[in-house]
Amino acid sequence: MTAASSALYRAVWRWHFYAGLIILPFVILIAVTGAIYLFKDEINDAAYGDLRLVPPQQTQPLAPSAIAAAALGMHPGLLRAYAPPAAPDRAAQVKILGEDGLTDTVYVDPHTGLVIGTAWDSGVSGSTAMWLVRKLHSLEYAGWIGNRIVEAVAGWMVVLVATGVYLWLPRGRNVGTVRIRKGAKGRPWWRDLHAATGIFVAGFIVFLAMTGLPWSGVWGKQFYDLSYAAGLGMPDGYWNDIPVSTVPMEEALDRAPWIAERQPMPLSTAAGGVPVGLDEVVRKVESLGIHAGYDLAVPGDATGVFTASVYPDDIRQERVIHIDQYSGEVLFDMDLSGLGTLGRLAEWGVSIHMGQAFGLANQIVLLIACAAMVLMCISGAAMWWKRRPAGSLGAPTVPADWTIPRGILAIAVLLGIFFPLVGLSMIAIAAIELGLAATRRLRTA
């Protein structure tokens, strides 16, 4: 190795070392919670099967309005959403904002109308336990700052893969590349384990980090804003700019006074809490061929719409339908094919990231990737622990007169722009390094 390439090697090693050590606990958290959440449906069915599953019956289930009425009778409040049974052996789920101010999911046997139970509405997670796992995975549990940390960690994972692959290049050394060297013991054994595991899992780490970033606060928001601006993202009405129902009387008042007495006939005028048109709206979205397992949100106010949405394992069946609460007209109907290229890519990425797109194989492959990431953390920490001199951190040093090559600086700047939170943390670390170097120079002067 020439002096310059040796110095570069040490610099990359140093960044890999510091970044790895700092994000290590977060990577373990993300890998473990992610591995659990991959199996959230299976876990929810096992833990809460008595709420979610019912004895299947041949008879036609009760009408949605009857199921909603049964739920509201046992759990008074405001109907927020209705989810028909996704399969003949599943309970219907009725979401109700109760008098206590909490939204609960009421599980109803669609054949008898009996309320099986209720649970706090944990949204897409399906249970409080899985909600907690999800909030720990994104660290939103610790507020927005936690979420920013996880976003930075995701970016740093990409940096770690890049620097790790660079360090992995054998360069004629007698080191393990795809398997552990024969007879390796102690630190070389851990080093080879780290390198060999890393080279196999590198692609998965980058994929998981990149497909996780659309959820993030800074990168994700920029991603969706920019792809929307470029016409490649989520069209209006899919998530944002949801259409409104127009109250018919307002039009009639303007144009024809004689018809002003005609009252609007909203489908959603609550007949004792259940929209009278609920059955009709359910019939309509099902006639449009919406995938089973969808959720129908009922209008929250005078201009609100019925929104049927579904994000099934088969991502191509993803769909959002908005229906005018007065006319019953379909105001918006879009599936995955209606999204912009980047929006569609993000949805595919999210679906694979969550282990849904390719079924059990998808879940198992990602479970192995999560286990490998934990192994990377353990082996990385073990390597450092074994070579660390007593009483010091044992970070790799760089020659004092070494300057950063322009190419590396350019890559770092580009990385910092692409992952703004990586950039911010790079600046912070560089500032600490410069500060430490300055005090060292002062002491030795």
Add this chain to the structure above:
Amino acid sequence: MKTMILALALSFAALPSFAQQIEVREAFARATLPNAPVAGGYLTIANHGDRDDRLTGARADFAGEAQIHEMTHSGDVMRMRPLPDGIAIPAGQQVQLSTGGNHLMFMKLNRGLKQGETVVVTLTFQTAGEVEVPFAVGPVNARSFDDDGSGRVVPEGHGGHSH
């Protein structure tokens, strides 16, 4: 106003010595929403006798079937299950069937229950036999016999997309 029904029920004429004194008070149901297939029934049962008894069933002309259900809580999860063996009414004690606990479930309703009306339910006790009890129908959100449901509003909520 409190409705007091003192049901001095003689189980069987042939066994007068086993007479049980079962008292049912404050029996009510919630008014049902249109199309509702089920309704809950709530009441307080006091056993003034000196023998344990057991509520084993109920029937009413407005329901095709009635069951006794238990309600259990664990964490944020509430579960409701039929109690095929009914509910014990120990001697000298009173047992409450409430909106937050064990209750009657009227199923296969053949008509809706309207607030303000009174419906008759026949309760079956293991020892006291059958007891006819008038149930007052309260508001859809009644929590107790004399709860007019007012003063409690559902707070304004907010929605949001979550993927």
